[in-house]
Amino acid sequence: MKSRPSTLAMVLAGGRVDELGVLTHYRPKSAVPFGGFARVIDFALSNLLHSGIERVAILSQYRSYSLINHIGTGASWDMVGRNRGISILPPFKGYSSPYWYRGSADAVYQNLDFIRHLSPSVLLILSGDHIYHMDYSQMIRCHHQWDADLTAAFVEVPLASASRFGVAEIADEEPHGGRLLGYEEKPENPRHTWASLTLFCFKPAVLMEVLTKNQDAASYEFGRDIIPMMMQQNYKVYGYTFRGYWGYTKTIDEYWQTSMDLLGPEPKIDMEAWGIRTNLHHRDIANRQPVRIGPQGTLSNSLAYDGCVIEGTVRNSILFPGVHVHSGAEINDSILFFDNIVHEGACLNRVVSDVDTVFSREAVVGTPAENGAAGSVTVIGSGNVVPEGIRIGSGCSVAPSLAVWPDEKNVQDGEVLQ
Amino acid sequence: MRDTGDALVLLLAGGIGSRLNLLVGHRAKPAVPFGGLYRIIDFSLSNVMNSGLTRVGVLTQYKPLSLMAHIGSGEAWDFTGRTRGVKILPPRTGEKDSDWYKGTADAIRQNIDFVENNPADQVVILSGDHIYRMDLDAMLAYHQHKKADITIGMMVVPKRDIHQFGAGIVDGDNRLVDWEEKPAIPKTNLASMGIYIFDTRYLLRTLAQNREEVDFGMDIIPRAITQDRVFAYPFYGYWRDVGTIQAYWEANMDILRPGSGIAPEEWEIRSNPEYGSRPMDRQAARFLSGCEVRSSMISAGCVIEGTVTDSVLSPGVWVRKGARVHNSVIFHDSVIEENAVVDLAICDKRVRVGEGAVLGHGDRLQVANRLFPKHLYTGISLIGKEASIPAHARIGRNCRVNLGFAGEDFNGSLELDDGESV
Numbered sequence A: 001m002k003s004r005p006s007t008l009a010m011v012l013a014g015g016r017v018d019e020l021g022v023l024t025h026y027r028p029k030s031a032v033p034f035g036g037f038a039r040v041i042d043f044a045l046s047n048l049l050h051s052g053i054e055r056v057a058i059l060s061q062y063r064s065y066s067l068i069n070h071i072g073t074g075a076s077w078d079m080v081g082r083n084r085g086i087s088i089l090p091p092f093k094g095y096s097s098p099y100w101y102r103g104s105a106d107a108v109y110q111n112l113d114f115i116r117h118l119s120p121s122v123l124l125i126l127s128g129d130h131i132y133h134m135d136y137s138q139m140i141r142c143h144h145q146w147d148a149d150l151t152a153a154f155v156e157v158p159l160a161s162a163s164r165f166g167v168a169e170i171a172d173e174e175p176h177g178g179r180l181l182g183y184e185e186k187p188e189n190p191r192h193t194w195a196s197l198t199l200f201c202f203k204p205a206v207l208m209e210v211l212t213k214n215q216d217a218a219s220y221e222f223g224r225d226i227i228p229m230m231m232q233q234n235y236k237v238y239g240y241t242f243r244g245y246w247g248y249t250k251t252i253d254e255y256w257q258t259s260m261d262l263l264g265p266e267p268k269i270d271m272e273a274w275g276i277r278t279n280l281h282h283r284d285i286a287n288r289q290p291v292r293i294g295p296q297g298t299l300s301n302s303l304a305y306d307g308c309v310i311e312g313t314v315r316n317s318i319l320f321p322g323v324h325v326h327s328g329a330e331i332n333d334s335i336l337f338f339d340n341i342v343h344e345g346a347c348l349n350r351v352v353s354d355v356d357t358v359f360s361r362e363a364v365v366g367t368p369a370e371n372g373a374a375g376s377v378t379v380i381g382s383g384n385v386v387p388e389g390i391r392i393g394s395g396c397s398v399a400p401s402l403a404v405w406p407d408e409k410n411v412q413d414g415e416v417l418q
Numbered sequence B: 001m002r003d004t005g006d007a008l009v010l011l012l013a014g015g016i017g018s019r020l021n022l023l024v025g026h027r028a029k030p031a032v033p034f035g036g037l038y039r040i041i042d043f044s045l046s047n048v049m050n051s052g053l054t055r056v057g058v059l060t061q062y063k064p065l066s067l068m069a070h071i072g073s074g075e076a077w078d079f080t081g082r083t084r085g086v087k088i089l090p091p092r093t094g095e096k097d098s099d100w101y102k103g104t105a106d107a108i109r110q111n112i113d114f115v116e117n118n119p120a121d122q123v124v125i126l127s128g129d130h131i132y133r134m135d136l137d138a139m140l141a142y143h144q145h146k147k148a149d150i151t152i153g154m155m156v157v158p159k160r161d162i163h164q165f166g167a168g169i170v171d172g173d174n175r176l177v178d179w180e181e182k183p184a185i186p187k188t189n190l191a192s193m194g195i196y197i198f199d200t201r202y203l204l205r206t207l208a209q210n211r212e213e214v215d216f217g218m219d220i221i222p223r224a225i226t227q228d229r230v231f232a233y234p235f236y237g238y239w240r241d242v243g244t245i246q247a248y249w250e251a252n253m254d255i256l257r258p259g260s261g262i263a264p265e266e267w268e269i270r271s272n273p274e275y276g277s278r279p280m281d282r283q284a285a286r287f288l289s290g291c292e293v294r295s296s297m298i299s300a301g302c303v304i305e306g307t308v309t310d311s312v313l314s315p316g317v318w319v320r321k322g323a324r325v326h327n328s329v330i331f332h333d334s335v336i337e338e339n340a341v342v343d344l345a346i347c348d349k350r351v352r353v354g355e356g357a358v359l360g361h362g363d364r365l366q367v368a369n370r371l372f373p374k375h376l377y378t379g380i381s382l383i384g385k386e387a388s389i390p391a392h393a394r395i396g397r398n399c400r401v402n403l404g405f406a407g408e409d410f411n412g413s414l415e416l417d418d419g420e421s422v
Helices: A018-024 A041-050 A065-071 A104-109 A112-118 A136-146 A159-164 A204-214 A222-232 A252-260 A282-287 B018-024 B040-050 B065-071 B104-110 B112-117 B136-145 B159-164 B200-209 B216-227 B245-256
Strands: A007-012 A055-059 A085-089 A122-127 A150-156 A166-170 A177-185 A194-202 A237-242 A291-293 A298-300 A302-304 A313-315 A330-332 A347-349 A351-353 A378-380 B008-012 B055-059 B085-089 B122-127 B130-132 B150-156 B166-170 B176-181 B190-199 B230-234 B239-241 B285-287 B292-294 B296-298 B307-309 B324-326 B341-343 B345-347 B381-383
Touching: A007 A041, A007 A104, A018 A252, A018 A378, A041 A055, A055 A104, A065 A085, A104 A112, A104 A204, A104 A222, A112 A204, A122 A136, A122 A204, A136 A150, A136 A194, A136 A237, A150 A166, A150 A177, A150 A222, A166 A222, A166 A237, A177 A222, A194 A204, A194 A222, A194 A237, A204 A222, A222 A237, A252 A351, A298 A302, A298 B292, A302 A313, A347 A351, B008 B040, B008 B104, B008 B112, B018 B245, B018 B381, B040 B065, B040 B122, B040 B130, B065 B085, B104 B112, B104 B122, B104 B200, B104 B216, B112 B200, B122 B136, B122 B200, B130 B190, B136 B150, B136 B190, B136 B230, B150 B166, B150 B216, B159 B190, B166 B216, B166 B230, B176 B216, B176 B230, B190 B200, B190 B216, B190 B230, B216 B230, B239 B245, B245 B296, B245 B345, B292 B296, B296 B307, B341 B345
Parallel strands: A007 A055, A007 A122, A055 A085, A150 A237, A298 A313, A313 A330, A330 A347, A351 A378, B008 B055, B008 B122, B055 B085, B150 B230, B292 B307, B307 B324, B324 B341, B345 B381
Antiparallel strands: A122 A194, A150 A194, A166 A177, A166 A194, A177 A237, A291 B296, A302 B285, B122 B190, B130 B239, B150 B190, B166 B176, B166 B190
């Protein structure tokens, strides 16, 4: 008999990441659109669905509306039912907690009563910010086999970039990992290549114990504080080795690069095979007609979702629902969120454009590839009307609904308009 | 509260629509896919929703499972809530009436208890198999203003088409003074769209009067115009009865041409996104390097490696490298294998056109299908659900390949001549 779920998953989804800049003005990073119709958090939620985990809590504090709206009832991920559900846990003020969430570990600490109430036999804590496909049930099995206090998941990254992550030394890397021999958070000179996925299995009693101890500290992060403390105090900490694709989106350039992994004849990110689900009612995705391609429209190595109208030229790009590319417009290597309109003669190169932005006629954004090496990505905030005939260089950033555009029609590479 | 009150809607969705041939082999006509990701009935249901009406009964009869699954709880059209609702009304065997519906009026008569149990001043009766957009609230206001017993949605059609419809003549006040059902020699070009508003008390009275009157167009209206207040409500705009393969194909092609008058998204037509054999969401349509797509509608989940022109593709269609699709309507999850050619065809769900096969070969468009000369005669070939066309086969015009066909050839040959069926 399986009467009650034994696993509780807590998704850390509240963070605003400054490097994503204008894309996170109005939404947490986990609610950033990704993949032509979905949101970043859909990857974690779809993984939970396919792993058979039915009780989920989402810890959220930054600009929650977009996220709350997206999660809805949870029905999109089959999480509605007698013992199934998604609860959104915003910060609150109580007798004992006068604070906002002061960090990932503090966010969980402040909801210990929620955990006690559900009394799960294992607690899965994960980030809602990553692009990957994983069956958590296998990791949970290893966690039980090892009888670990904490099992943390790691993925191999190049040594050169390891300093940006929590890095571990793992005793038995094959087949699924083993005892953690060492752990350093963002080491300056990393000696190992296993980077933390911010994905943890905890014994609930141990978690309560270590989070309570951590309350006396000055910092409240799983990676920076909890894992090192548990290592030091000889808790049973294991590393689970994950060998699939892992995409992260901490900066605009990374967001762009990870998105490009959706393209090509054999994309590294296969949303179809991964069974990614989203909330089809968010931004009215369900009520869009099929992509309409006009007599002059062309698309090459691109994704376009229902509601798009393509009358111009689209190459190596990702178009979310409702993007309208007028004839004579050209879009290269770009990602356009919901309901962008690109008018005749406009040309976009390596642009990420947030929702509801209009590119007026003859606006040129980014550096066309034929002018030498492509520059870095230019990002345009939501709700803008990019003026007619303007030239915006590469690596620029434009704030949402920019009130006043500069008089000169030339925005230099790397400029920030706000 | 709407000024016009909360009228009850009855949607007639039981028709066989046999002229749609294989497309209605396992589903009712209103459940036939249309425009990529819609079904025909979505247009009527969305019109009801967009008109602010909230209580609907759907009269089913022929192969209703697909239709019932599609309607589901009605949530897609906002019909869930304390007082809202969409109810499926299957045919029932009563104490005396064991027959299936003998006509439109008979269908309503057999469900008269539903009308009595859902009190409303007016009853709106619609057909579930037309493609159009109409504000029924405005029609209700018109009906009330005219103090009509019956108001009928009517539009001007070409004279050569009038023989398919109920035809009426109106006076200067739009009151109907003459009526002919499907006239051979038309006196008018004003056609009934099969959209009726009845004053509820009048409807109950008139249906109780004479049980021999089984059809609105044939029996009730011709009598009513002589004694009661029957008005035409003029409609101007796009409206199609997609009851034939040719009309169905043309209406699909109309969506590809801006200015043709049909625009499902602009019309706020909704479908049920939850319904389907696949539990997962479709990903964005994928257009690979080297593909060529012009004047077409491509739904989510499609993968296009080859060429698609002037065609409507439902979700999940795969057009492989070197394959070419022209002037065609392809339903969900069909696969057009490498170097295959599809021209002027309608393929039902999960059809597979084998590598190098040609579907729609030659230019003898006028050779009608031998078994169904009245269904397939304009060149369109029809491929039934889950049929598999063998690799390198050559299929002509006006051909018909049955549901689930999986033969290695057609009676020993890889060629199927114009007008032939398997």
